[in-house]
Amino acid sequence: MSSRTGAGREDVGTPFLLLPGAGGRAWYWHRLVPELERRGHRAVAVDLPADDDAAGLADYAAVATAALDDLGADGDTVVVGQSMGGLTAPLVAARRPVRLLVLLNAMVPRPGETGGDWWDAVGQAAARAELAREQGRPEDGDVEADFSHDVPPEVWAAGAEHAGDQSGTPFGEPWPLAAWPDVPTRVLAGRDDRFFPLALQRRVARERLDLEVDEVPGGHLCALSRPDALAGALDAIVAQTSPRHAGGT
Numbered sequence: 654m655s656s657r658t659g660a661g662r663e664d665v666g667t668p669f670l671l672l673p674g675a676g677g678r679a680w681y682w683h684r685l686v687p688e689l690e691r692r693g694h695r696a697v698a699v700d701l702p703a704d705d706d707a708a709g710l711a712d713y714a715a716v717a718t719a720a721l722d723d724l725g726a727d728g729d730t731v732v733v734g735q736s737m738g739g740l741t742a743p744l745v746a747a748r749r750p751v752r753l754l755v756l757l758n759a760m761v762p763r764p765g766e767t768g769g770d771w772w773d774a775v776g777q778a779a780a781r782a783e784l785a786r787e788q789g790r791p792e793d794g795d796v797e798a799d800f801s802h803d804v805p806p807e808v809w810a811a812g813a814e815h816a817g818d819q820s821g822t823p824f825g826e827p828w829p830l831a832a833w834p835d836v837p838t839r840v841l842a843g844r845d846d847r848f849f850p851l852a853l854q855r856r857v858a859r860e861r862l863d864l865e866v867d868e869v870p871g872g873h874l875c876a877l878s879r880p881d882a883l884a885g886a887l888d889a890i891v892a893q894t895s896p897r898h899a900g901g902t
Contacts, residue, residue: 674736677703688884714744768824780853
């Protein structure tokens with residue numbers, strides 16, 4: 654994706670590496686990238702090898718790390734992982750110095766836990782059903798509607814052309830790090846996420862990272878539904894952190 658550099662701010666040109674969730678398509682970020690660029694940042698979205706049954710977490714991390722290296726950002730990149738991208742983003746941060754790790758409506762793994770075990774371990778199904786009850790929706794409702802409910806219809810329709818299959822291979826592998834990488838981490842949670850409800854994300858972030866979440870407008874796919882608000886939240890987070898070459902951590 655194209656990028657341009659703004660002017661007039663110390664954090665102009667902050668590079669963002671954007672990792673998608675299941676399906677692995679960079680297209681997911683296509684509405685966010687221009688919003689970040691409009692704010693003077695640079696952004697690269699990555700296609701992950703989601704439809705390759707031979708590709709595991711190490712392969713996902715290798716693809717993402719290669720994209721990070723291509724940015725040539727000298728450790729100042731903000732790595733953003735969406736949903737399943739939460740399994741890969743910290744692996745990148747463990748391989749290379751980065752400015753910040755951002756989890757967006759993301760899975761937060763524990764060492765040795767498989768992605769397949771994560772769902773029951775955090776109680777995702779129960780949390781999703783509880784939110785549906787509270788909102789007067791069927792507990793066993795359409796999962797697709799949980800993703801699309803706040804995405805503009807024309808954007809959702811266009812997404813069908815970019816939808817990819819997701820191999821189960823990375824979900825069957827134990828998460829390989831012995832501990833969370835030593836890098837500043839923020840957790841962004843969509844206020845209207847039906848798939849990973851806000852209450853679930855709050856609890857998981859506290860239990861697993863000892864962090865509070867930052868709420869953003871929108872549902873699970875808020876980069877498609879509310880790209881302007883998400884870009885504003887990311888821009889604000891960057892303004893609160895220091896570049897590594899300026900003495901930040």
